[in-house]
Amino acid sequence: xxxxxxxxxxxxxxxxxxxxxxxxxxxxxxxxxxxxxxxxxxxxxxxxxxxxxxxxxxxxxxxxxxxxxxxxxxxxxxxxxxxxxxxxxxxxxxxxxxxxxxxxxxxxxxxxxxxxxxxxxxxxxxxxxxxxxxxxxxxxxxxxxxxxxxxxxxxxxxxxxxxxxxxxxxxxxxxxxxxxxxxxxxxxxxxxxxxxxxxxxxxxxxxxxxxx
Numbered sequence: 144x145x146x147x148x149x150x151x152x153x154x155x156x157x158x159x160x161x162x163x164x165x166x167x168x169x170x171x172x173x174x175x176x177x178x179x180x181x182x183x184x185x186x187x188x189x190x191x192x193x194x195x196x197x198x199x200x201x202x203x204x205x206x207x208x209x210x211x212x213x214x215x216x217x218x219x220x221x222x223x224x225x226x227x228x229x230x231x232x233x234x235x236x237x238x239x240x241x242x243x244x245x246x247x248x249x250x251x252x253x254x255x256x257x258x259x260x261x262x263x264x265x266x267x268x269x270x271x272x273x274x275x276x277x278x279x280x281x282x283x284x285x286x287x288x289x290x291x292x293x294x295x296x297x298x299x300x301x302x303x304x305x306x307x308x309x310x311x312x313x314x315x316x317x318x319x320x321x322x323x324x325x326x327x328x329x330x331x332x333x334x335x336x337x338x339x340x341x342x343x344x345x346x347x348x349x350x351x352x353x354x355x
Contacts, residue, residue: 148187152318155303156175159332161185172174176190176191178191178256178260181294183233183252183255183256184233184252186228187229188204188223188224188225188228188229188267189229189259190283191225191259191260191271192224192225192228192229192259192273193224195220195224195259195261195271195272195273196220196271196272196273197216197219197220197272197273197275198272198273198274198275198278199212199216199273199274199275199276200275200276200277201277201278201312202276202277202278202279203278203279203280204277204279205279205301208279208299208301208305211228211304211308211309211312212277212299212304212312212316214309214312214315215248215309215312215313215316216316217309217312217353218309218310218313218352219273219316219317219348219352221352221355222313222348222351222352222355223258223259225351227351228347228348228351229255231347231351232247232251232255232258232344232347233251233252233255234251235251235338235347237335237338243338243339243340243343244328244336244338244339244340244343245324245326245327245328245329245334245335245339245340246339246340247325249328254326254340254344257305257324258321258324258344259271260298261273261274261324262324263295263320263323263324263326264292264323264324265293265294265295265303265323266295266323269345272354273320274295274297274323275297275316275320276295276297277296277297277299278296278297278298278299279297279299279300279304280296280298280299280301281298281300281301281302282302283302286300286301286317287299287315288300288303288315289302289319290319290323292322295323297316297319297320297323303315308353309352310348310349310352310353311349313348313349313352314345314348314349314352315343316347317344317345317348318341318342318344318345319341321340321341321344321345326339326341327339327341328339328340328341
């Protein structure tokens with residue numbers, strides 16, 4: 144079953160992650176205004192965090208898995224809209240410095256900006272929208288999901304969709320989508336890999352989404 148998803152929410156300015164909120168763009172077709180340096184480094188979450196949207200195409204999902212993914216979309220939007228997400232992304236440290244592993248040469252503030260701009264490598268355009276093409280598969284190994292630089296599709300393992308809560312699905316979607324923005328991590332587990340952009344921001348997403 145294939146369904147196209149695009150959230151459409153009333154624009155809300157709410158102070159905390161617990162309050163949630165966030166608006167929508169026009170289903171991924173609009174351009175965003177440029178984020179200023181002041182918006183990146185001071186004050187609360189900028190308007191682009193509040194208007195962050197998701198446009199997704201789902202294929203091969205069972206009804207309960209689909210519902211979890213939709214719930215995860217809602218959590219992602221609410222977390223991105225929060226001041227706490229901005230603070231956590233900007234203040235991420237590795238070895239005592241504000242930085243990520245495998246950061247592509249970007250500062251923490253630039254990484255946050257790239258998240259809000261949401262310009263995927265294979266679907267370029269600063270549309271403030273997480274564009275997702277999702278498909279399920281099943282293997283018994285411990286891989287939650289995967290994608291590749293040459294394709295738009297993110298594959299989600301039904302083994303984990305069976306047991307994951309929406310906040311965990313939100314983590315996985317965020318992790319894989321950050322690959323679509325061009326961020327990488329080591330192929331094999333090591334001490335540094337959890338501090339890469341896909342893993343670290345994915346963990347931030349999971350932690351904040353769990354509180355909603």
